[in-house]
Amino acid sequence: xxxxxxxxxxxxxxxxxxxxxxxxxxxxxxxxxxxxxxxxxxxxxxxxxxxxxxxxxxxxxxxxxxxxxxxxxxxxxxxxxxxxxxxxxxxxxxxxxxxxxxxxxxxxxxxxxxxxxxxxxxxxxxxxxxxxxxxxxxxxxxxxxxxxxxxxxxxxxxxxxxxxxxxxxxxxxxxxxxxxxxxxxxxxxxxxxxxxxxxxxxxxxxxxxxxxxxxxxxxxxxxxxxxxxxxxxxxxxxxxxxxx
Amino acid sequence: xxxxxxxxxxxxxxxxxxxxxxxxxxxxxxxxxxxxxxxxxxxxxxxxxxxxxxxxxxxxxxxxxxxxxxxxxxxxxxxxxxxxxxxxxxxxxxxxxxxxxxxxxxxxxxxxxxxxxxxxxxxxxxxxxxxxxxxxxxxxxxxxxxxxxxxxxxxxxxxxxxxxxxxxxxxxxxxxxxxxxxxxxxxxxxxxxxxxxxxxxxxxxxxxxxxxxxxxxxxxxxxxxxxxxxxxxxxxxxxxxxxxxxxxxxxxxxxxxxxxxxxxxxxxxxxxxxxxxxxxxxxxxxxxxxxxxxxxxxxxxxxxxxxxxxxxxxxxxxxxxxxxxxxxxxxxxxxxxxxxxxxxxxxxxxxxxxxxxxxxxxxxxxxxxx
Numbered sequence: 287x288x289x290x291x292x293x294x295x296x297x298x299x300x301x302x303x304x305x306x307x308x309x310x311x312x313x314x315x316x317x318x319x320x321x322x323x324x325x326x327x328x329x330x331x332x333x334x335x336x337x338x339x340x341x342x343x344x345x346x347x348x349x350x351x352x353x354x355x356x357x358x359x360x361x362x363x364x365x366x367x368x369x370x371x372x373x374x375x376x377x378x379x380x381x382x383x384x385x386x387x388x389x390x391x392x393x394x395x396x397x398x399x400x401x402x403x404x405x406x407x408x409x410x411x412x413x414x415x416x417x418x419x420x421x422x423x424x425x426x427x428x429x430x431x432x433x434x435x436x437x438x439x440x441x442x443x444x445x446x447x448x449x450x451x452x453x454x455x456x457x458x459x460x461x462x463x464x465x466x467x468x469x470x471x472x473x474x475x476x477x478x479x480x481x482x483x484x485x486x487x488x489x490x491x492x493x494x495x496x497x498x499x500x501x502x503x504x505x506x507x508x509x510x511x512x513x514x515x516x517x518x519x520x521x522x523x524x525x526x527x528x529x530x
Numbered sequence: 531x532x533x534x535x536x537x538x539x540x541x542x543x544x545x546x547x548x549x550x551x552x553x554x555x556x557x558x559x560x561x562x563x564x565x566x567x568x569x570x571x572x573x574x575x576x577x578x579x580x581x582x583x584x585x586x587x588x589x590x591x592x593x594x595x596x597x598x599x600x601x602x603x604x605x606x607x608x609x610x611x612x613x614x615x616x617x618x619x620x621x622x623x624x625x626x627x628x629x630x631x632x633x634x635x636x637x638x639x640x641x642x643x644x645x646x647x648x649x650x651x652x653x654x655x656x657x658x659x660x661x662x663x664x665x666x667x668x669x670x671x672x673x674x675x676x677x678x679x680x681x682x683x684x685x686x687x688x689x690x691x692x693x694x695x696x697x698x699x700x701x702x703x704x705x706x707x708x709x710x711x712x713x714x715x716x717x718x719x720x721x722x723x724x725x726x727x728x729x730x731x732x733x734x735x736x737x738x739x740x741x742x743x744x745x746x747x748x749x750x751x752x753x754x755x756x757x758x759x760x761x762x763x764x765x766x767x768x769x770x771x772x773x774x775x776x777x778x779x780x781x782x783x784x785x786x787x788x789x790x791x792x793x794x795x796x797x798x799x800x801x802x803x804x805x806x807x808x809x810x811x812x813x814x815x816x817x818x819x820x821x822x823x824x825x826x827x828x829x830x831x832x833x834x835x836x837x838x839x840x841x842x843x844x845x846x847x848x849x850x851x852x853x854x855x856x857x858x859x860x861x862x863x864x865x866x867x868x869x870x871x872x873x874x875x876x877x878x879x880x881x882x883x884x885x886x887x888x889x890x891x892x893x894x895x896x897x898x899x900x
Contacts, residue, residue, distance in 0.1 A: 338702045356704070364702040375561060375695045376752045385692045389703030393689050421750035441703075 291316045291445060291476055292337065297346035299329070299336050306332050308500050310346065314478065318493035319471045321481040321507075325520050328498040330480045331367065334447045338364055350445065360390055363443035365434045367450055373423045373430060380418040382433050383409060386440025401440075408439045413462055428459030435466060446470070448479045464490055487511055538775045541661045541728075544669050545771030545786055546764045548725045551676040552734075553741030553763020553790075554756040555683065555721035558714060560742035561752065562694050566624050567606060567715070568735030571722045573628045574605025576635025576731050579656055580642065589652070591668050591727070595675075598723040605631050606715050632731070659730030659783035661771060672724045679717045683756075690714065691752060728771075729783040737763065740790040747801035762797075766790045818864070823891050825861045826870050828852060829880040830888035839885050842877035 290313045297310035306329045314320060322330045335341045337348045339355050350358045363386075383405045384397045391397060397405075409415045412432045417425065422433060431451055438446060451467075452460050467477055467490075481487070487494060487507060494511050495504040496519045503515040552568075559567050575598035582597025583589065605627050612623040639653050655663060683690065689710055693700040701707045718738075725734050745759035770789030774780040799806050828851040833839040849858060862878065865871040870884030880888070 335698070340698050340701055359702075359704045362702075364699060366696065366698050370698060371696045372563070376746065376750050376755050377691065377695060378751060381691075381751070382695070385688075385695070385699075388688045388692050388705075391688075393686055393705065396688070437699075 289316045290314065291351055292478070293349045293352075294337065295346055295348075297333075297336060297348065298344045299332055299341060300344050305499060307336065307343070310497075310501055312495065312501060312504055314476070314493070314495075314504075316476055317471070317474060319467065319477045319479070319491050320493035320495060321479055321487055321491040322495045322497065323481055323484065323487070323519070324497040324502075328519070330497065331449050333497070334364075334449055334478070334480060338362070338447060360441075361444045363438045363441040363446040365438045365446065365448040365451055368427065368431050368434065368453055370449075373425075375422065377422055378418065379409065379414055379420050379422060379425070379429075379433055379436075380405060382422055383418075383436040383440055386437040386442075389441060405436075405440055408436045411439070412436045412466060427453075428455035431455050431459065432463065435463060439466075439470075443475070445476045446478065448477065450480050450482060452481070452483065484516070535775075537662065538772070540664050540666060540669060541775055541782060542768055542772045544661065544664045544672065544728055545782070546768035547669065547672050547676065548728055548737065549741070549763030549765070549767030549786070549790070550760045551672070551679065551763075552721045552725055552737040553745075554760035555679055555718055556738035556740075556763075557742040557745060557752070557756045557759045558683070558690060558694070559718050559738055560746070561755075562714075564620075565739045566621065566735065567718055568722055568738035570609060570624045570628050571602040571606055571719050572726060572731045572734035573635070574631040575599075575602035575723055575726060576656060577601055577631055577638055578635075579726070580635055580638040580653055583653060584638070584642070591665075591671055594656075594727075595671065595723055598726060599719055601631070602723060603716060603719045606719065607712070610715075635731075655730075656726050657730050658732060658781065659726065659728050661728045661774070661782035664727060668727060675720050675724050679720045682713065682717055686710065686713075687753075729786060733783055733787045736787045736790060737767070740787075740794045741766075744794045744797035744801075747797040747804040750803070762793045763790065766793045821856065821861050822865060822868070822870070824852060824856070825858075825865055826880070826884050826888045827891070829871060829878075829884060830892075833880050833885070840879045840881065842874060842879040845876055845878065848878065 292312065292314040294310050294312040297307055297312075298305060299307040310333065322333065324330055332341060336343050337355075348355065350362060355362070384401060387397050387401045387405075391401070406415065406418065409418050412435055414429060414432055414436060417429060422430065425433065431453070435451065438448070451463055455463065467479070471477060479491070481491070488511070491507055493505070494507050496502045496510065496515050498519045502519045503510045503512075556568065559565060578597040578599070578601025579594045580597075581601065582593050585597075586593050609620070609623045609627050612618050612627070613620050616623075618626075642653065652663070689700070689705055692703070693705060693707055693710055693714075697707050722734055722738060725737050729737055741759035741763035742755065744762050745755045748758050749755045766789040767786045770786035771782050773789070774782040774785040797805065800808075802808055825848075828848055829843070830839075831851070832843055832847065833841060845858070845862075849856075852858065862871065862873070865884070866873065868883075869881060870887055871878055872881055873879070
């Protein structure tokens with residue numbers, strides 16, 4: 287069995303009385319590319335945010351590499367939902383990518399020449415080099431998503447959490463993003479991705495967590511990704527979803 | 531008063547300093563979408579000033595400033611608390627806090643005016659500002675507070691940028707967002723409070739917002755925006771203050787505010803990049819280019835039906851291939867000037883150069899990018 291690098295125990299989150307996550311136990315092995323799926327309101331984003339300590343759980347704890355979050359922060363990267371920020375913020379693609387280094391260089395130091403060089407290389411890799419000096423609002427949805435990806439790559443972490451990185455991108459961009467993600471996985475990174483499109487699960491992922499407030503199933507795609515499990519999570523809507 | 535007069539120098543220097551500090555620090559408030567923070571803090575500061583006087587009996591600017599900072603900050607924290615813990619939206623919470631604190635300040639001032647003690651005289655100057663009472667030690671105080679604020683802004687530059695843009699992400703990389711949020715608010719409170727004596731409680735928020743709004747039209751980068759806003763604030767405040775000292779009866783605070791606002795109006799229309807004029811021109815030239823491509827494309831498609839690409843066509847045939855609101859006459863004229871097409875009276879034809887242009891743009895040219 288592979289090493290477990292993310293370990294959730296009894297994680298429970300509630301917004302006013304109503305549970306959003308209930309008694310989540312989850313063990314994620316190193317080196318997988320895992321999809322987190324479930325219907326709207328299943329708590330997928332909440333799960334990620336709680337793991338990253340952005341939301342305080344009512345009960346339970348999460349450990350990464352056997353340690354609490356704050357001790358291993360530098361090894362963990364985060365790609366938030368694209369809609370969660372205001373893209374009118376006065377900054378450029380290049381600047382935004384450099385933000386990926388802020389966690390490592392600390393609050394006061396400025397990015398070094400090496401950091402800048404690496405940022406340019408990463409922008410080349412995600413296909414944004416020619417847009418490096420653009421203000422971030424002057425980008426398409428797919429390009430904005432790739433800016434977030436570039437920033438995450440800049441973090442050079444071992445474990446990544448990504449909240450719907452394919453949201454609102456065209457087919458071509460989706461292909462470009464998945465190529466980068468598969469490349470990351472090939473380099474030994476672990477990726478945890480909130481995903482909506484059930485059609486592409488088998489092509490993109492080797493591990494999956496199906497959830498709806500509770501964990502319904504978690505494991506290798508070939509074992510866990512069954513109609514029965516999806517039915518439990520989505521109810522009768524799953525057929526429509528799969529055929530869509 | 532002459533331009534070299536001591537009072538005039540102090541007033542103009544003070545105004546320039548004020549514009550520099552509030553202009554650049556206000557940029558952070560504007561990009562944080564907290565433009566109204568200036569209004570809330572300055573109104574909340576009024577009872578702080580009066581209370582400071584009641585408690586100490588002193589009219590030293592340092593004491594006033596302390597009172598203004600403490601109560602102004604408390605007011606802002608109350609607003610943030612209300613937004614976090616109730617269903618009130620930011621603007622509602624702000625409006626209620628602002629009126630309550632301002633009312634309290636006015637009430638305290640009226641009450642003091644009725645008391646026989648004459649030492650309270652002059653507190654009402656904070657309402658609309660009274661630059662004439664500015665003294666050299668006030669400038670010194672402004673300078674010191676400005677330096678402290680700038681020092682903090684520059685020191686934690688990375689933090690501000692990532693925190694304002696994407697707070698969740700900032701938290702995930704280990705920045706204690708709540709703490710820095712409070713610190714940033716404190717820095718802005720300093721910027722606001724130092725302007726109260728010159729501009730007054732009522733007009734202070736314009737000093738904070740206007741230069742940043744103007745600067746946004748000149749730059750797309752936060753750092754540049756702050757510098758530009760500082761310069762706009764300093765220059766326009768200096769000009770406004772100097773003007774008000776030269777013409778009897780012109781009040782300094784309002785003149786400064788108008789002067790800063792003029793900078794905004796100018797920028798909105800004429801700034802390169804994001805100004806309206808600039809956008810209009812670039813939109814127009816893009817539109818013209820597109821209509822030219824359409825026109826030449828029509829000619830090209832027509833020419834494919836004939837042996838000679840330069841076969842002449844009647845205008846009516848061309849019109850059929852173009853959208854309804856197409857400005858044909860203007861485009862034909864420009865096409866002719868560019869050498870893409872030529873005519874014999876009402877018969878128009880494609881030239882060699884036009885053919886080349888059409889072929890180059892055959893697949894939509896550079897209209898799209900992924």
